[in-house]
Amino acid sequence: MTSRRPSLAVVGATGAIGGVMLQILSQHADVWGEVRLIASPRAAGRKLAVRGEETEVLPLDEAVFDGVDVALFLVPEDVSARWGPVAAGRGAVVVDGSAAFRRDDDVPLVVPEVNPHAARLRPRGIIASPNCTTLSLIVAVGALHAEFGLRELIVSSYQAVSGAGREGVAALREQLSLVAGTELGTGPGDVRRAVGDGDTGPFAAPVALNVVPWAGTDAGDGWSSEELAIRDECRKILGLPGLKVSATCVYVPVVATHSMSVHARFENEVAVDRAHEILATAPGVVLFDSPAAGDFPTPSDVVGTDPTWVGRVRQSMDDPCAVEMFICGDNLRKGAALNVAQIAESVAVEFPRD
Amino acid sequence: MTSRRPSLAVVGATGAIGGVMLQILSQHADVWGEVRLIASPRAAGRKLAVRGEETEVLPLDEAVFDGVDVALFLVPEDVSARWGPVAAGRGAVVVDGSAAFRRDDDVPLVVPEVNPHAARLRPRGIIASPNCTTLSLIVAVGALHAEFGLRELIVSSYQAVSGAGREGVAALREQLSLVAGTELGTGPGDVRRAVGDGDTGPFAAPVALNVVPWAGTDAGDGWSSEELAIRDECRKILGLPGLKVSATCVYVPVVATHSMSVHARFENEVAVDRAHEILATAPGVVLFDSPAAGDFPTPSDVVGTDPTWVGRVRQSMDDPCAVEMFICGDNLRKGAALNVAQIAESVAVEFPRD
Numbered sequence: 001m002t003s004r005r006p007s008l009a010v011v012g013a014t015g016a017i018g019g020v021m022l023q024i025l026s027q028h029a030d031v032w033g034e035v036r037l038i039a040s041p042r043a044a045g046r047k048l049a050v051r052g053e054e055t056e057v058l059p060l061d062e063a064v065f066d067g068v069d070v071a072l073f074l075v076p077e078d079v080s081a082r083w084g085p086v087a088a089g090r091g092a093v094v095v096d097g098s099a100a101f102r103r104d105d106d107v108p109l110v111v112p113e114v115n116p117h118a119a120r121l122r123p124r125g126i127i128a129s130p131n132c133t134t135l136s137l138i139v140a141v142g143a144l145h146a147e148f149g150l151r152e153l154i155v156s157s158y159q160a161v162s163g164a165g166r167e168g169v170a171a172l173r174e175q176l177s178l179v180a181g182t183e184l185g186t187g188p189g190d191v192r193r194a195v196g197d198g199d200t201g202p203f204a205a206p207v208a209l210n211v212v213p214w215a216g217t218d219a220g221d222g223w224s225s226e227e228l229a230i231r232d233e234c235r236k237i238l239g240l241p242g243l244k245v246s247a248t249c250v251y252v253p254v255v256a257t258h259s260m261s262v263h264a265r266f267e268n269e270v271a272v273d274r275a276h277e278i279l280a281t282a283p284g285v286v287l288f289d290s291p292a293a294g295d296f297p298t299p300s301d302v303v304g305t306d307p308t309w310v311g312r313v314r315q316s317m318d319d320p321c322a323v324e325m326f327i328c329g330d331n332l333r334k335g336a337a338l339n340v341a342q343i344a345e346s347v348a349v350e351f352p353r354d
Numbered sequence: 355m356t357s358r359r360p361s362l363a364v365v366g367a368t369g370a371i372g373g374v375m376l377q378i379l380s381q382h383a384d385v386w387g388e389v390r391l392i393a394s395p396r397a398a399g400r401k402l403a404v405r406g407e408e409t410e411v412l413p414l415d416e417a418v419f420d421g422v423d424v425a426l427f428l429v430p431e432d433v434s435a436r437w438g439p440v441a442a443g444r445g446a447v448v449v450d451g452s453a454a455f456r457r458d459d460d461v462p463l464v465v466p467e468v469n470p471h472a473a474r475l476r477p478r479g480i481i482a483s484p485n486c487t488t489l490s491l492i493v494a495v496g497a498l499h500a501e502f503g504l505r506e507l508i509v510s511s512y513q514a515v516s517g518a519g520r521e522g523v524a525a526l527r528e529q530l531s532l533v534a535g536t537e538l539g540t541g542p543g544d545v546r547r548a549v550g551d552g553d554t555g556p557f558a559a560p561v562a563l564n565v566v567p568w569a570g571t572d573a574g575d576g577w578s579s580e581e582l583a584i585r586d587e588c589r590k591i592l593g594l595p596g597l598k599v600s601a602t603c604v605y606v607p608v609v610a611t612h613s614m615s616v617h618a619r620f621e622n623e624v625a626v627d628r629a630h631e632i633l634a635t636a637p638g639v640v641l642f643d644s645p646a647a648g649d650f651p652t653p654s655d656v657v658g659t660d661p662t663w664v665g666r667v668r669q670s671m672d673d674p675c676a677v678e679m680f681i682c683g684d685n686l687r688k689g690a691a692l693n694v695a696q697i698a699e700s701v702a703v704e705f706p707r708d
């Protein structure tokens with residue numbers, strides 16, 4: 001009865017992604033030995049349920065990583081940048097969900113369905129998980145790339161507010177209660193005035209009864225950081241440094257699950273029936289594509305599920321090498337917690353069991 | 355004091371577009387002589403205010419067009435198809451806002467900022483106004499085409515529910531009051547269950563806390579009618595039968611104003627500064643593009659205004675001949691009533707005044 005399972009630390013257990021991670025750990029209950037829950041000193045002492053047990057949240061410090069085999073970081077970028085190397089220095093394999101290490105050459109960026117082997121080569125003991133927008137795309141696009149050879153992606157996102165964390169969700173909920181039951185949304189700026197000009201939460205404009213074409217920070221030349229992240233990360237994960245990518249990132253009033261309208265151009269002609277076959281059998285993908293019968297993915301049907309859902313797959317009318325599709329993926333699950341958990345589980349099997 | 359102004363009939367005066375038309379007629383009060391308001395027998399006898407006067411709604415019949423110089427049709431496609439030729443046969447110039455005639459070779463499809471002269475050649479006495487999605491795009495894209503030579507458009511829409519008429523707005527308002535103040539939007543199908551499965555109004559799925567990637571009817575090969583309309587209409591208006599167009603049409607929970615994420619590829623290299631200059635001076639366009647300062651168009655700021663607003667203009671990183679941009683236009687104003695009014699006013703000046 002002494003099977004030694006690897007031990008796990010979850011840094012950021014109290015956050016939006018952390019909460020989903022606790023669910024996933026409870027569902028995959030036999031992977032890990034001890035599980036330590038960690039957050040800032042603000043949350044220390046709180047109790048959270050994981051695998052059916054109330055577990056106390058510990059404050060983040062160096063000693064908390066002693067004896068930890070794998071440490072998941074589900075915290076803001078600056079906290080990962082500071083503490084990820086500390087955990088790795090203490091011997092833990094770090095799987096980081098933030099942007100802190102994604103662009104580093106000596107940190108692999110891993111999506112288990114697409115480039116699982118990359119997780120083995122981790123000179124700094126750190127593995128990064130992509131941005132939620134990239135993750136919503138890459139499983140489906142990666143499956144098609146393997147057959148047709150991807151050349152160009154033109155992507156417009158319909159991003160859920162939980163992409164901006166707990167505050168994003170709170171802002172939408174608050175704004176919705178201000179606009180529901182009113183006639184707002186018909187006069188210039190009426191929603192902005194009702195919401196309060198300075199009170200748009202983490203968004204650059206009201207998000208209720210609105211869409212906000214700006215996500216992340218200013219990356220220069222008119223681009224947002226989230227748009228360039230999709231380009232950089234797709235190139236890195238697919239190993240295609242010359243891939244053409246144009247992304248436009250837009251928040252919509254949806255709680256969770258990012259959607260993407262994708263124009264994908266390949267080296268070879270795409271037979272749309274073959275694209276359907278590939279997507280129907282690709283791991284981690286659900287093909288849901290009979291639009292005249294109402295079968296296409298929408299965020300409110302996809303939220304809370306693990307796979308990437310793909311619909312509206314059709315051949316571009318003016319380009320035999322391109323397809324259009326509409327993709328939905330839960331940004332808190334595959335878009336964050338689930339991908340981190342999958343990476344961690346692929347590392348867990350490296351630990352000897354007795 | 356006998357200046358004879360041309361007389362006008364507004365068929366569909368009681369609808370979503372009709373209501374905006376009455377506002378526009380009141381603002382441009384000196385263009386028309388007599389104005390007759392027309393709807394179905396259901397609405398006959400109702401009084402609506404136009405140019406400060408309560409005016410009785412007349413039921414649609416042949417005689418109602420006697421003495422009418424210009425007849426605006428703001429009614430469902432089948433009603434236009436049946437009654438537009440009747441009005442034209444009685445001598446009225448018909449300006450139709452529906453899809454009934456847009457694809458007919460002998461009916462011009464007119465956007466006054468882009469192809470004003472096309473309105474003169476109308477062998478059947480009928481002029482068509484484009485779909486609201488096309489209209490949200492074409493003024494900005496047309497201005498850039500004149501300088502750089504358009505080759506390809508890849509477009510994803512964020513369409514307002516009023517694109518589906520009064521019923522679309524009613525469905526969103528109703529659904530919003532069901533979801534506001536709840537924790538819905540986090541579990542698969544929870545919004546659908548709250549809204550009631552059969553009760554999604556004119557949409558194929560709930561639109562509150564959701565986005566719906568399907569607009570119009572099944573056009574075959576996976577395309578929706580609205581997506582193919584954008585392709586056909588952009589080609590016709592710009593006179594570019596070989597233009598490549600891929601559109602994906604998606605409803606979002608916004609009351610009015612369609613947004614479009616646009617990748618536009620031109621024959622020639624695009625200097626983005628020059629694109630900015632063109633858009634800043636193009637008629638009917640407002641350039642609002644300083645995203646780091648929060649200046650980009652959003653539907654809730656644009657709604658109720660006349661122009662097409664353009665922001666997020668940036669050069670594609672991997673293609674010197676392409677630009678990305680985000681465009682917002684009020685689908686009930688420029689996207690419908692205003693364009694019809696502009697066409698009608700361009701016809702009004704043909705009538706002799708004494």
Ligand SMILES: NC(=O)c1ccc[n+]([C@@H]2O[C@H](COP(=O)([O-])OP(=O)(O)OC[C@H]3O[C@@H](n4cnc5c(N)ncnc54)[C@H](OP(=O)(O)O)[C@@H]3O)[C@@H](O)[C@H]2O)c1
Nearest residue numbers: 012014015016017039040043074075098132163165166336
């Ligand atoms: N939301 C998404 O869709 C998404 C997708 C992919 C990746 N990510 C990334 O995942 C990370 C977490 O995102 P989230 O949405 O879960 O954010 P969140 O809801 O704001 O949660 C932040 C978490 O970080 C903890 N934290 C903050 N400062 C800390 C500190 N100084 N020391 C220790 N813990 C600290 C918080 O603990 P307290 O409770 O103590 O404040 C909380 O547990 C971010 O890097 C984000 O970019 C998010």
Ligand SMILES: NC(=O)c1ccc[n+]([C@@H]2O[C@H](COP(=O)([O-])OP(=O)(O)OC[C@H]3O[C@@H](n4cnc5c(N)ncnc54)[C@H](OP(=O)(O)O)[C@@H]3O)[C@@H](O)[C@H]2O)c1
Nearest residue numbers: 366368369370371393394397428429452486517519520690
């Ligand atoms: N909504 C948009 O964004 C948009 C944009 C561009 C073009 N369009 C087109 O504009 C047209 C009107 O759209 P809408 O959104 O205003 O629709 P709506 O709100 O549903 O209004 C429909 C109008 O048509 C009238 N009507 C219906 N059946 C009739 C009949 N048999 N005889 C006479 N009148 C009849 C209705 O009168 P009652 O009150 O008597 O029923 C009402 O005035 C449609 O063809 C639509 O495709 C709409």
